[in-house]
Amino acid sequence: FHQYTKTAQNLIKKCEQALQASPSLSISEEKKLLDEKKALLQARHHISLEDTSLQTYEKLFRCAAVEGELAVVKDCLKNLGVSIDSQDTNPRNQRTALHGACLKKRESVIAYLVEQGARFDIADSSGKLAWEYVAGTPLLRLFQKTSGGLFKKYAIQTSPASSPDWGKLLRMAVVNDCLADVRYCVEVLSIDINSADNNPHSKRTPLHWAA
Numbered sequence: 446f447h448q449y450t451k452t453a454q455n456l457i458k459k460c461e462q463a464l465q466a467s468p469s470l471s472i473s474e475e476k477k478l479l480d481e482k483k484a485l486l487q488a489r490h491h492i493s494l495e496d497t498s499l500q501t502y503e504k505l506f507r508c509a510a511v512e513g514e515l516a517v518v519k520d521c522l523k524n525l526g527v528s529i530d531s532q533d534t535n536p537r538n539q540r541t542a543l544h545g546a547c548l549k550k551r552e553s554v555i556a557y558l559v560e561q562g563a564r565f566d567i568a569d570s571s572g573k574l575a576w577e578y579v580a581g582t583p584l585l586r587l588f589q590k591t592s593g594g595l596f597k598k599y600a601i602q603t604s605p606a607s608s609p610d611w612g613k614l615l616r617m618a619v620v621n622d623c624l625a626d627v628r629y630c631v632e633v634l635s636i637d638i639n640s641a642d643n644n645p646h647s648k649r650t651p652l653h654w655a656a
Contacts, residue, residue, distance in 0.1 A: 482517050483509075503531040510542035510558070513551035518542065522561065530564045539570040547578035555579070555587050565593040565633075566625035574625055576633055588633050595626055612640030619651040627651075 483505065487494055490508045492501060502525040509517035521527045532539045543563040546554040565588065568574055576588045592614065596603050599617040603609050615636045618626035630636045641648040 479516050479520060482514055483520070486512065486514065486517060499526060500534075503527045504533075507531070507533060507540070507542045507545055510551065510554050511545035511549050513546070513549065513554055515551075515553045515557060518554055518557065529558065529561055530567060532567065532569075535570075537570055539568075541567055541569075541575065543567075543575040544569050544573070544578065547575045547584070550579065550582070550584060552584055552587070555584060559587055559591060559593075562594060565629055566623065568625065574628070576629070580632070585633065588629075589635075592634070593629060595629070598626075611636045613642070615640065616642060616649070616651050616654055619654045 484494070486492070486505060486508050489512075490504070492505055492508070502521060506518060506521035506525070506527045509515075509521065522529060530541050530543075532541050540548070541563065543555065543558045543565075544567075545551075546558060563575075565574060565576055576585065579585050579588075592609070595601075595614055595618070596609065599614065599621065601610065601613055601617065611630075611634065614634075615627065615630040615638070618630055631638055638652070639650050641650050647653075
């Protein structure tokens, strides 16, 4: 095992040095580098090379996210049919790839997973949402660039010609009793918790709806 990982690491180092010297690798060279990275991850995390089940591929996907191997993350999503939101089956973990990337502060992987629509409302075994692992760091901005699909989730229409109704988004999360979405709206998107609806007969705030 140790001899293999050392050999694989040396091969990857050589490939990456070649990439730095000449940014455009051939397709065969790119594939070789990708295969070596996948094999090294499998060795490090004791993933069977012979097991081609979806569960095994999803474990590889999550391990790649943890280690910041963006090329492997992309390959798993595009070619191996993994679920972007698959969770570790270990009851003491239950993290998604996004949890792992946030925990280890892997910026490029976080940005890619967010762009690909990874869910923000999944809690791990400790009850933490992925973005909580980067709260208070510059990486939180990667989550602030998107509504996380919440406008679509709550069927709130948006238009390029007008600003999104952020207050309505928060109120809908409250109405639907989704604490994870409420926290995302308030703690990540910084939506005003006192924003009232436009109905002149009600003017209800999120707290009104929660009561």
